[in-house]
Amino acid sequence: MTAPAIAISGLRKAFGSHTVIDRLDLTVAPGEIFALLGPNGAGKTTTINILTTLVRPDAGSARVGGFDVLTQPADVKRRISLTGQAAAVDDGLSATENLMMFARLAGMDRDAARRRSTELITHFGLADAATRRVRTFSGGMRRRLDLALSFVVTPEVLFLDEPTTGLDTRSRRELWEIIRSLAGAGTTVFLTTQYLEEADQLADRVAVLHDGRIAALGTAAELKARVRGDSVDLHDEHGELLRSIPTDGSVAGVRRALDQLDEQDARGVVSIRRPSLDDVFLAFTEPGAVTTGAAALDPAKEIA
Numbered sequence: 001m002t003a004p005a006i007a008i009s010g011l012r013k014a015f016g017s018h019t020v021i022d023r024l025d026l027t028v029a030p031g032e033i034f035a036l037l038g039p040n041g042a043g044k045t046t047t048i049n050i051l052t053t054l055v056r057p058d059a060g061s062a063r064v065g066g067f068d069v070l071t072q073p074a075d076v077k078r079r080i081s082l083t084g085q086a087a088a089v090d091d092g093l094s095a096t097e098n099l100m101m102f103a104r105l106a107g108m109d110r111d112a113a114r115r116r117s118t119e120l121i122t123h124f125g126l127a128d129a130a131t132r133r134v135r136t137f138s139g140g141m142r143r144r145l146d147l148a149l150s151f152v153v154t155p156e157v158l159f160l161d162e163p164t165t166g167l168d169t170r171s172r173r174e175l176w177e178i179i180r181s182l183a184g185a186g187t188t189v190f191l192t193t194q195y196l197e198e199a200d201q202l203a204d205r206v207a208v209l210h211d212g213r214i215a216a217l218g219t220a221a222e223l224k225a226r227v228r229g230d231s232v233d234l235h236d237e238h239g240e241l242l243r244s245i246p247t248d249g250s251v252a253g254v255r256r257a258l259d260q261l262d263e264q265d266a267r268g269v270v271s272i273r274r275p276s277l278d279d280v281f282l283a284f285t286e287p288g289a290v291t292t293g294a295a296a297l298d299p300a301k302e303i304a
């Protein structure tokens with residue numbers, strides 16, 4: 001058996017009296033795409049910061065690429081790459097120049113650095129702005145350059161903290177493709193996301209982070225099988241749920257569901273409902289454990 005790419009055991013981290021990570025256990029296999037799913041404040045960034053040696057845990061251990069984050073941080077750092085390095089971007093240089101500089105620092109020769117930079121510029125949709133000073137970039141462009149920088153070298157383990165937050169749909173899909181191809185070439189990808197769909201599209205396995213622990217762990221398909229699926233919902237004018245018909249979400253399925261509605265349903269308003277992050281939390285956390293938002297956001301919950 002090969003050693004895990006990431007091995008977390010009994011990990012704990014508190015800020016003051018606020019325990020953020022609590023006895024966290026997790027193993028990620030080499031070449032796996034692993035998604036840590038959780039809402040704002042769940043502890044995703046804290047977990048990534050511990051794994052990338054930026055934050056010290058209070059208890060427990062974490063190994064990345066076989067090396068301990070506390071006792072062998074330099075070995076860990078050599079094997080990883082992390083997004084959120086925007087601070088390292090030189091505003092006075094162009095996107096290409098920034099990428100070239102990173103590539104040269106990583107030890108590539110001039111030709112290799114230029115090739116890699118050009119590839120990444122294209123991949124991340126920055127071709128039109130390649131020679132413009134980064135100072136003039138929009139927030140979205142900076143985000144894409146930041147991501148591009150983390151792909152300059154192919155690391156053993158790539159950490160992506162909410163990689164697609166702030167990206168438009170097209171850039172998001174392109175990034176998913178890049179992540180898949182990296183994983184296909186053997187890189188382990190550990191990403192965090194607030195989007196069930198993203199975890200579903202990308203990840204081999206998904207962990208649901210709740211109260212600092214893993215509330216559920218499995219393939220996206222396994223998790224979704226335990227969550228209420230798509231439905232065609234009918235609400236009255238007050239937003240009260242009248243009917244909810246399960247569907248697979250396909251055109252034919254939705255049509256069949258609509259066919260089940262009859263004349264007396266005609267006054268209702270139809271919507272298609274997809275499982276949300278809230279549904280995942282409702283499905284995997286104890287009744288009453290979800291104290292914020294979920295119930296209020298989800299009128300269909302009562303009949304689930």
Ligand SMILES: Nc1ncnc2c1ncn2[C@@H]1O[C@H](COP(=O)(O)OP(=O)(O)O)[C@@H](O)[C@H]1O
Nearest residue numbers: 015016020038039040041042043044045046047
């Ligand atoms: N350096 C810090 N000092 C104090 N509290 C922190 C610090 N970093 C994070 N936290 C708190 O820890 C919790 C988890 O934060 P974070 O790991 O950033 O969550 P996520 O990335 O899932 O949104 C939040 O309540 C946040 O306010």
Ligand SMILES: [Mg+2]
Nearest residue numbers: 044045046161
């Ligand atoms: Mg975060």
